[in-house]
Amino acid sequence: MSSNHSPLEQADRATVQPGANRLLRDTAAELERSGWRHQFIAVWTGRFGRFGPKPRDASPEQSETRRWPALRALARNPSVVSGAALLLALLLIALFAGRLFPGDPLDIVAQPLLAPGQDPQYWLGTDSLGRDVLAELAHGSRASLAIGVTAALIGVVIGTLVGALAGYFGGWVDDVLMRVTELFQTTPSFLFVIVIVSIGHPSMTVISLAIGVTSWPTITRLVRAEFRSLVQSDFVMAARSLGFGHARIIWREILPNALPPIIVTTSVMVATAILMESALSFLGMGDPNVVSWGSMIGDGREMLRTAWYLTALPGGALVLTVLALNLLGDGLNDALNPRLSERS
Amino acid sequence: MRFALPPRRFMVACMAASTALLIAGSPIGASAADVAQPVHGGTLNFVVDPEPPTLVDLTNTAVPTLKVSTKVTEGLLTYDFALHPGPQLATSWSVSPDGLQYTFHLRHGVKWHDGQDFTSADVAYSIELLKRVHPRGKSTFANVTQIKTPDAFTAVLVLLKPSPFLIKAFSASESPIVPKHVYEGTDPFSNQNNNAPIGTGPFKFVKWVRGSYIEYDRNPDYWDKPKPYLDKIIVKLIPDAPARSIAFETGSVDLGGNTPVPLSDIARLKQNPKLGIETRGYEFEAGVVRVEFNLGNQYLKVPAVRQAIARAIDRNVIQKTIYYGYASVLNSPIIPESPYHDTTPTPYPFDVTKANALLDAAGLARNGDGVRFTVIVDPLPISDIPQRTAAYLRSALAKIGIAVTIRNQDLPSYLRRVYSDHDFDIAVNGMSNLFDPTVGVQRLYWTQSIRHGVPFTNASGYSNPEVDRLLEQAAVEPDEAKRKQLFGQFQQIVERDLPDINLVEQQQVTVYNKRVHNHTTSPDGLDSNFSDVYLSP
């Protein structure tokens, strides 16, 4: 893409921070060679538009004041508002599912395959084993959200750690860590998850762990690129000259500045984790003691011709949840990256 | 007497009327009886699931393997619905009065598909091979010490002790006769005949497109002329159950066994005028769905706890909800079709109040959440029936204060956990009775069947010397009446001791297009060689 290069040529001539030339070129080259996920994240974080002198080379004080305008921009952005509202509604359902639909949603309560509206007690009817569909839908939100958030957090923590170390230290540490990341990236993640789940047995903990452990490469490159650019900046050199240790610099100085793209990526990762959990449950490899929308779809698959709503309803719920997360991520990205939003 | 119609017209009218009555009055499951008017020609589309790992049931006896192997490879005998033997590769046979000698007179003029002659050497070699590598061969032929072949068409099995069940073990689906000249000196597991078999059967193997289909052609030199009637069999491999439903409806599949469609679809398919449902033909593999206890578990070792669990289960709900009615309620480990089945009702009928009382009396009080204790249930991951049964169990046991956690895993993990590590509390599985209780049922209750690492054996750890004695005696008892008595006593003891709870006998279902005839003419059902099958034009 030519915009990778015109700013490069500009950068060669412009007066910017020492080392930025190499930085920009490396970053551009990296984007060409990097995984699709990084490209994708790059799009969401507006990387393609962000060449030239970067505002984040500023000092910590300046970056802090920069955050307040960002928060205000967040509140005005329609994507963020709608996504957050939808997510909030889902969270409320998840929290109050036990109150609204007491008892075990997996309890066999009535005759199987009652149609919606046939029995006033069960608004959405019953499934193939005679369980209340509405109760299952409500309780299903818990599994999806819990596993999604846990898995994404695990992935973000590991990925950030690896990316930070690689970007900060560079050299052979970077080489080794990147090789390991590539290794994980070449293995199809879904198969990886299935193997890990087979080692243990399907329970919410194991599934969250499995998804988290296979999804960390997504964020690693991003964090690495951020750290590589930030490690050259003034305030880091100042901190080093003051004698601060590596850990403190990483944690206190660089990480807060690298947060915005990490936050955006996290919402995407939660969405991906929820989708992966639903695929696992659909294949019958989910936790059988917990209702999950994916397992509802899997159960309803046999009855596709006669009771297709058993598949459609939980799928719709999944779409709404993931959509909410994506809207949120989209909006966060727009609000935190003014250059991209000014074009729309 | 004066007829209203001229005599000839009267006869025609009578015939027409009686034929009309026959058609109107024939029930859906009449195909087992109609052997009249076979027609040559046509291709049968036969669906099998899952894809068989191999095409000969020598080293592998998975359900799909039996379906395909028997079209090419035959056995010494066939059986009628009363389990009386009939001829296939053996034309006559006799068992000596002391039960120690089985003499088979073999059919003349039978050729293998590659043109070589079938002789008694093949029979002797096959039985020795089965004893070595067949999953059940070692125990089935345990008492056979020698196979004599006095001439090319006589085979004599010499036994050390009587095996009263042995005469039922010679179907092609249990003991296939394979060509000695192909297997001799090779490794039977990797011999390519397993993937491209030759046999004596009515159909010849043509090709196997993995993941898609297997093709068989009519054997023009088959020994039982003018059979077979079909020109070709295409075995279609469709792994998705609803897709198989659709295939039946669109006519792209004519025949399928072992409940090829989802149970919830059967009612709808029955309404289809082109299709029929058959429940016979599974007598050799019918089995029992059961809840198996690990008697080493601290709670489950207490008899009162097991009795309480038995009383908390309503078998009728299981039959109606999980099996959509395609099951028979039972409490014995031996299926109702067997002559050895004992009809005494269970000593622990469904009664939730009594169940709670039993647990209270055993000192297992409920805690603040109403839970007495927790157990983990491991359903066998073959088909989703054990999982649905486990889901029901969870619901039922919640009512007596036992919290159930269901643990899913795939087949090898399950087998390791239950049969090697004995790391389970309750397992839900189904066990086939096979062709005789000594072969299919003894392995679950016999002390010597507690074998580490061998699947489908005594995992509960149940050991009762009286039961051992009864089973061992029944294994060698030649007198039928005495054998029935021994098995009767055995059933009463285990139903009282409850090392497991037997719930229902699952009724397998064959779905067929009505233009297919003679697909179920023996207890082998679709595991027969299809030489009688024909298609209406």
Next chain:
Amino acid sequence: MTSSNLKRVALRLRRTGAQAIPTVIAVVVLNFALLQLVPGDAADVLAGESGSATAETMAMMRHHFGLDLTLWQQLLTYLKHLSHFSLGFSPRFNTPVMTLIMARLPNTLILMVSALVFAIVAGIIIGVAMATWAGKWPDRVLSFLALVLYSMPGFWLALMAIVLFSVKLGWLPSGGDMTLGVNLTGWDWLVDRVSHAVLPALALASFFVAIYARLTRVAMLEVQRQDYVRTAQAKGLHPLFITVRHVLRNALLPITTVAGMHLGNLLGGAAVIETVFSWPGLGRLALEAVQGRDYNVLLGVLLLSSMLVIVANVLVDLLHAWLDPRIALH
């Protein structure tokens, strides 16, 4: 391409080849170690499916498949096979792994390639539309719709598509890759195969359409602001000509990069779609291999996927060099 570019290509290929070997070994060791942690083995599976077994037959099966060797011996044996370009033998299917994989590889490739092509074409069209009306309501609506599509689980979309197109309308088959048992030729064969491939490819493509649409939109908006495009507009060239010749060509760069990476990683997502449609591909083979503890097959599929990623990388580089001669091949 110029001769210097050709030389660079050759160098790149050689370097890729050299880098591939340690990657391959690493993939094998990692996955081998992982698979050993999973309980049970192929002999358990075969015995389980047979419904019965004796200790002797199980021991025989284990010996036959080399499962009674120590881990090191098994690993070394596998690596030795690999050095002879053999992927070993599958106990479940009783055939060499290479045969199995080669039989299913074309199916998966057809699915993945057609899905990607469809996603790219649809993505570009939608992206162009979004960029043309950037900021106005068509842009917002399309953006939202793309996001909804991206939020749908592929397998659910597949099931809904089956309900609509197969069950209700009866236009398309609901599974398989072809009608079995009939020998179709020529046009009939093509129509049959295509009709079976349409729904699976669409279901697989749905996730990626949004990504490519977004990429196209961003790339187009970025490029449109460049000087040379303004020059072309000032020269009075037709807007469509500008769009296609200059803008699109540059937008293709990130799209092909991303698509190339997708190609390598599609096997995982394809596994679920292949299950829904009973498509005989590598994804389902891998799933069955995990459940059947068929390590040789699984390792074979994983190795293949690594190869695919590497090959895709190289292809994308070459494509970039063609699309934008200014990009140096390093």
